[in-house]
Structures are given as structure tokens and as C-alpha cells.
Amino acid sequence: MSRSTLSRRRMLRGALAGLEISVGLPLFEAMSNAHGDALAAGGALPRRFGIWYWGNGMKVSRWTPTGTGAAWTPSEHLAPLAASKSYVNVVTGMSLKTGDPRAHHSGQVGVLSSAPLIAKPPAGGAPFASTFKLPSLDQVAAKLVGGETRLRSLELGITRRNNRGEGSGLGYLSHNGPDSFNPPETDAAKVWNRLFGAGVRPGGGVAAVTLALRKSVLDAVKDDLGSLRMRVGAADRVRLDQHLEGVRALEKQIVATREPGACAMPAQVQAVADGAREPVEDQNRVMSDLLALALACDLTRVFSVMYSGGVSSTIYWQLGIGEEHHGLTHNEPGDQPKVAKITTFIVKQLAYLADKLRKTPEGAGTLLDNVAMLVTSDCSEGREHALTEYPLLVVGRGGGALKYPGVHHRAPGDNVSKVLFSALRAGGAPVTEIGLSGGKVSEGCREIEA
């Protein structure tokens, strides 16, 4: 079959009963040229930006690898990443400079948005509450590249014992701005529905009437928003505009008939049931598999995995540990071997995703070749909520923008925000400046850039 050089949009847009539809197909089949390494229209394969985040930090002495440059040796915590090591850039020694140090809050908000937090009145028994001042980095990317795909961004959650009582700054990763967040989805079945659209049946199509119904509802709601907008005050106009943006995002998601077998669509996924013994590894596997699929099918190019948040109280029964994570970071004495064990286990979950992305073919290489995934936490040493020796990995090749094989770079005292900048750019978001105050940077960390 010969390929004409149709633009991506023309190839994928079709018409069904006069409705506009868009379909995600595996990139390779749809758009690669004969050599499988570029879109037919002459552009490069799209890059993806993601964040993989866990709460409560690590043990610095067990995190920092030995050796620098390409010849680094994985440390105790980073050992699970050995198989994907060539795709991992490690930066150690940096400090988070976004300011206003508040245990867990300033780390989480600072590293995820490169900006200081907004303090909020704490509720109930909490000592503090916060929200984000700026959008989180995934939404920075989504704003720039999210319009290209059916889903602007994808937010996934793995563990469920997160602290939701101290404001959205601690409760959620992905933010659009102050008090406006995108909650991570922890129900795998709901993720499946979101990716493949409600009403899509495996191997089958979507009823045209379902599509017509959804579209007619969106049209009516858009008009209602428009008419109401003319009657309200200034502050309300801004609120309705945000509502309208949400409706417009839904319009992009209307999906039409899928060819059976396209995009290796899996059978309907069941949610991983929660329980007193949280099934973290099962959940991580299912979610990671779905994420790989979403990226491979180009359903989105921006993602975040909130493995756990700051002050996470997950109990790692799998490791024979009965105390919850956050409490342990403060109460376990000495060198904290249990905390160390938990941290390495968490990296093992990350490694599953990294391996999965590495084993998913794309073009002439792998999906991981075109991903830049920032991996970080809300502090380094959990006991002190330390913001120095910050944990930072950038996983993936970033379409060639990142060093490959990945390096270990020591940068004592340097600004964490530089790595955030590099990750964003490597992930395809053409930023020229990010962040605020101490987190405001317009250059990246050269040593991990190709």
C-alpha cells in the first residue's frame, strides 16, 4: 500500500453523519514514512512529557549513585532501574529554590510547578494548607501541546492513602492554577473508559446516536454558558470561561468507530479493588500498561503519575512493614532501613513503567525514545523535609534531546528548576522560561541535554 503524504489531521479526521470525529491510531501505522522514523508530513515523531511522582523522599546516601558521566553505577534505591539504565539521567546535589519552606508542601508545590505555594487557612487539625500558585508542569506542557491529541493530558494515581486534608497543594499533583486541580484517576476501569471513550465496545464501534447525543448536549451547554456569561459580573465571567474550556475539551474527545485490532485495544480493564492490604504492584502494572497504550496510540502526549503524595500514609505490607510510610520517615530511628526498603520498592514500580515503555516499539526504536519523564518527590531526606540533595531523574530519550546513554551529573547547590526546564523541553513543550521567584529559570541543565 503506497502512502501519500497526507497531513496527520486530514488522515485522521473523518465524517460520520456530519459529525466531526478524530481517531487515535498507533503512530507507526498511521504516519511514519517508509523508514518508520518520522511523520509522513516530514515532522519528527511526537515527543511526550510526563511526571512520575512519589511522596516522602528517600535516603540520600542510598540514592546518590557512584561514578559520574555515562559510567555511573546504580545505587541501592536506583538498582531496579538497571535494565533501563541507558534511558535514565540522574542529577544529584541540587536544591529546590522556590522558597517558603513548609514541610512537604513547599517541596511538592515547588518541584511540580517551579513556583512557591499559596498558603491557605488550614482546616480542622492540620497545621498548614496550601495550593499551587502556578499551573503544574504537566499543565504547562498540556497548554502548549495538548490540543494536538484527543486527551489534553492524562492523570493517573497508584496508591490511595494520600493526604487530602491540607489543601490541594498536598492532595493533588496536576493543577491548572490556584485551587483548580486535575485529580489522579485510581480506577483502572475509568481510565480505560476515558482512553477509549464511553460506549466504545472492544472490537465494535460506537452507536452514531450516542455520538449525536453527546454532541447535541455539548452544543446546548456551550450556548447556555454563552448566554449566562452576558448576565453575570466580572469574576463570574472568568469562572464560566473556565467551564467553557472544559466543555471544549470534551468536544475533542468524541470518538467514532474503531477498527477492531487497531491500536491493540485491550479488553475492558477491571478496577483493581482496594483493601486493607493495598494491592500496589497490581495497580501499578495495570496503570502502567494503560499509560503505555495511551501514549503508543497518541491519545495524549502529556501525563502524570501520582504514585503517592507528600505525607502519604501507605502501609507496605508486602515488605513486612506495619507502620505507615510518613510516620516511619519521622519515627524510625537511626539509618531508617525500613524507609530505605520502601523507597527502593517505589523505584521498582517506576522501573516497571520504564521497562514497559522501553519494550513498546515505535518507529525504528521504542516509545521511551520519544518520552521525557521527570521523576521526583517532595523532599530528599523525609525526616527533615530537606530541600537539598534533591531526588531528580529524567527518564527517556526525549526524541534525541536528552543524553543517551543517560548520565549521572553532580550539581551541588545548583537549582532544581533547571532540570525541570530540560525535562519539559525534551518532552516537546517549547518553553522559554518557567516558574516564579527562586524557581524562575530560562535555561536547563546542559549536562543532561544531548
Next chain:
Amino acid sequence: MQLAYGLVVGLAVTSTFACTAQTAPMADESDQGGAGGHDDEGGSGGDEVLGGQGGGAPAVFTPPVPTLRLLTERQLGNALRDLLGPRATLPPDLNLVEDVGGLEAVAASHLALPARSVERIHELALTLAQAAVAPENRAALVPCQPANPTDETCLGTFVTSFGKRVFRRPLDEAQRTRLIAAGRAVWKVEADFWSGVEAATAAMLASPYFLYRVELGRDAADGGRTFDAWDTATRLSFLLWDTTPDSDLLGDAEAGRLNADAGLRKGVDRLLGSPRATATLRSLLAEGFHLTELDRVTRAPDRFPAFTSSLRAAMQAETLAVIEDVALTRDADVREIYDTRTTFVTDELARLYGLQALGQSTPTRTQLPDGPRVGVLGHASFLTLGAHATATSPTVRGKLIRENVLCQTVPSPPPGVSTELPPPSGKAVTMRERLAEHRATPACAACHALIDPLGLPYEAFDPIGAYRTDDAGKPIDPSGELEGTSFADAAELGALLRKRSEPGTCLALALLRNASGYVEGQGQEAAVAALLDRFADGGFRVRPFVEALVASPFFRRAGRLD
């Protein structure tokens, strides 16, 4: 009886961080952000001291710009059930907007819906609409029989009648046309009458005219705006029943019966007479006790085996029952909740309190014996919320009292300070001793001298509210101090609170803000003072206060639009 509620307590400190306990909102509301930006239109008085009574405050009531009020999750659930029947339920964890602290009703006036929430709402609307047109539900939903599969007349009749209930007022022509067009668009693909109804229904449920309370009023001669009859019906219904106006109330609005005071009072009486009002007012009064936060509390089963999920539920039910009994059933002075010995316990809770089991798994009335445990601050709910996983927190308990009983703002700890308690050391083993550092260091004492002494009496109760006499092997000293008055234990503190005005006015302010949707500020001081004076003069009773509230300008008037 004049109230001196413009209370400022200053404390000379050696640090630059001044801690003053000011009578202020239940929480700092002035920072409500969302995409709506910071609302400075006079409605967010925030943490300013409300002007002293009398001299200086202008008598003309100047309310803020009216804003859209997002339906809370509870209101959404109630409205959907009232519109579509008992099977119309919300999915768990709908979480449309974040709990940003402060009153739900005030947050609802500021927050915007992020994209994921819009998505969730649309999914919900589509699901509910699909169920609504199931064959067994059609007769209840649509008042006419379609003459043919694309009967626009019947669709129009449905849109008019159902739309009025969903949008809480008659539809204008543009809205009506829009909804009929939605049905027609689906008929183009499949000529089935009920698919058209489904589309129109989903469009109504996903509409901003349903999801937000659109109470914008009309321009009035005096330069402000007044709420019309439909606005008033909606405000009455959400204040007292937490749901969309029923057909009686909509009929009252249509007939103009809510325009005059007499008609409005009748409406209030009817609504107040229903158990729905009891349930609503009880939740509103309890909001400051953070009972839903108890759902997030965990305790290690080996340390606190008594802390089961049924015990937790009993704790929440106890506080709700006492508030209902004092404030609503008996229509008594609401401050009695702080020193009453009447409570409502299940067997599990009775066991925790060391009481005779009554053989009941549902909350049953009983009397607390003489001792330090009195009132809602002696409830396991408050005591558990004011504790960490393995230790009590006098600071948190004291803070809860300052903020939710006395309506005073407590500032956050300064940046860079670790809030971790030092571990027990040689001389400091009891919690009181370990907290002594708070009061020894001047920079900490500024605030902690105001907070800790209120929480320390509750050291007589452990992290799940069981009575104890020792802490780390030493006897507990349950004494404390409030603004110069010492008290020997928690029971004496309860009695002290019962005699002060703040514990009453704090609850009244919560109801006011729920009704108005904003924290009162400049231009409303005189009206607030008048309302609170009436409340105190009337014996701090909730039901008369609600009537006064509905008759007040807060309920009837709004500012000009900008």
C-alpha cells in the same frame, strides 16, 4: 443587650511575628482563588475586624456583587433525587471542587470547575438521562404522549415543564429553543422520540443554569438589586432543605406569594416544619466541627483496637444528635451544646466512655456522669480530630476551640519552623511538659499562649477520647486558662464557654454565611450587628434566628453587577 464582638486581643511580643486573636470569620475567606481571581468586591471582609458597633458604621446596607453559587455535592445529590427519583444517585468521590477550607457555601461562590469536573458532570448527566428515559420511568418524566417519533410539540411540553423544575424558574425562549434543537439533532440520526428526550434531559442536567444557583436579582430603584420571587424560592429551599425548590414553592413564587413578608414567613414555616430542615440545619451547625474529616482519621489497630469504623460512625452521630437535640428539637440556647450532659451513644461509644451499655447499636439518649466530660468538646469526635495517630494534640484541640467555637483566627506557624514535637526527654515526659517549650520561647509563646491552654484540659482524654488520669506515668494536670480566667478542668471550660456570647454568635454567623454565600464585610456591618443582637436578645435560639435571617436584607438584596 449590646454585643462587643469587635474583640481584639493583642500581645506584646519580642518577635516580629505578632499573634492577635481577632473575632473574624470561621476561617480566612479572603483568599478564595480559583479561576475567579481574588474577589475584592466588598464581600470578602476576610480577616478584618468587623467594625465596632455604633459610631462610624454606615447604616445603609451595601451588599456585594451577586455571584453564581455552585451546587455543593450534597445539594446536587438532593436535587437530582428530587427531580428524577430515589435511584438517581451521585457516584462516590465526585469531588468536583477541592475543600479549600472555610465554609462550603462561601467557597461555592468563588470556585470554578476544572476540566476534569466538567467531564465528570457530563458523564453523570448522560448516565442519569439514559436511566430517566428507560421505559418504566417515561410516564413519570414526560406529561404527554408523543404522536409520532419526532413529535416536537410533546418534546416542547416536556422541556417547558421539566425545565422549570431543573432551572428553578420558567425557561426563556432561547433556552427552550436550544433544548428542542438538541432533541432534533439526535432525531436526524435516529428517529426515536425518547432519544430526543434523553438529549434534552442531559443538556438540562449539564447546563450551568442547573449546576450554578443563578440568583442575580433585578436592578432596584435604590441603586442595588433585589432578588425576585424565583431567586427567593431558591434561596429559601437551599437554606432550609439543601435542595431545589419543590412544586409548592415554585407555585408560591409564580403566584407572587413570596414577595410579601407574610407569604415569605408562611414559606419559612412550612419548610422549617419538615425533617428536611432539621437535617439541613443540623449539618450546617455541625460544619464547624469537621465531622466528615473523621472519615480520614486512622488509628493503629494494635494501639487503639476500639477505633473501628462503627465507632467512628457513632462519634459522628453523637455530635450531630446533641446539636439537633439542643438547637432544633428543644429550640434552646444553642450554647448549651458546650455544657450539656445529655448525649446519644451506641454501646461501643458507651464502652469508650466507661458508661453502662444500653443494649443499643443506634445512638440512644443518656446522661454523662459528673466529671470532666461535658458538651460537644467532651465528645470523642472532637477529641479524636484533635489528636495524631498515637498522641493527643493539645495545640490542635486548642486551635479548634479558638477557630470554631470562638470564631477567632489563629495564624499558621511561621515558615521554616518544624511542627514536629520534640520526643520525650528526661524531664519532659508528659504532653504538657513537652509543650512547655511552646510557652517558654517568646517567638512561639505569642500564639501558643493563646492556643495550648485551651487544649491542655483535654489531656484527660486519650487520642480517641477515652478518659485517662495519667500520661507517660505521671498524673495529668487538666487545668487551663481563657483570657485571664482560670479553670480546673474541661467541665469548667465548658461552663465558661456556655456563658460567653462568641460560641453562640459563631454558629449564627455560619448560618448567615450559608444563606448569603459570602463573608460579610464593609457595608454590611450594621446589618450583621442588628442580626446578632436579635439573636442574643432572643436567647441564642436557632429557629427564631433563621426567621430573622430570612427577613433581613442579607436574604433579599444584592449589589450592582460589574
